[in-house]
Amino acid sequence: MDKFEELIEHLNKLSDENRELRIKELEDECVCPICPTFNQCAKDATENIFCINGKSICIETEKGCICPTCPFALEYRLGVLHNFYCRQGGELEQR
Ligand code: SF4
Ligand code: SF4
Numbered sequence: 082m083d084k085f086e087e088l089i090e091h092l093n094k095l096s097d098e099n100r101e102l103r104i105k106e107l108e109d110e111c112v113c114p115i116c117p118t119f120n121q122c123a124k125d126a127t128e129n130i131f132c133i134n135g136k137s138i139c140i141e142t143e144k145g146c147i148c149p150t151c152p153f154a155l156e157y158r159l160g161v162l163h164n165f166y167c168r169q170g171g172e173l174e175q176r
Contacts, residue, residue, distance in 0.1 A: 085157040085172060089133070104133060110153035117144040118167060131166035132159050135174060140167045 082090070092100050113119050113129045122139030123129075131137060132148065148160035163175040 083158065085159060088157065089173060092133075104130065107133070107153060110151065110156075112147055112151045113167065116147045118142070118146060118165070123167070128167070132172045135166070135171040136169070137167040143168050 092103060095103060108130050111130045113131060114124065118140060120140055123137050126139055128134070128137050128139060130153070132154070143165055146160075146164040148154050148164040148166065151160060154160035159172055163169070163172055166172065166175075169175055
């Protein structure tokens with residue numbers, strides 16, 4: 082089990098409320114909002130951290146993915162084998 086899988090396992094053990102709070106903290110590191118693929122609909126829907134949350138309901142066109150530059154991705158070794166999480170599904174879904 083790698084570090085990201087451990088994080089997901091930990092999140093899954095939390096109550097809904099605590100899980101939401103922890104994900105909110107992690108969202109601070111997500112660079113999706115400054116990615117060219119991110120759009121107004123996703124902003125209005127406060128979507129991000131797609132590597133955990135899975136596909137966007139807003140984003141339909143891929144215009145580049147900056148996940149490999151994200152501090153969260155660097156810490157959890159994401160964004161290299163898989164990316165475009167907003168379109169292709171979360172990290173675990175893509176594995
Ligand atoms: S890896 Fe991508 S989706 Fe995940 S937090 Fe970073 S920028 Fe957001
Ligand atoms: S998952 Fe990748 S492509 Fe999608 S918004 Fe985030 S950085 Fe951009």
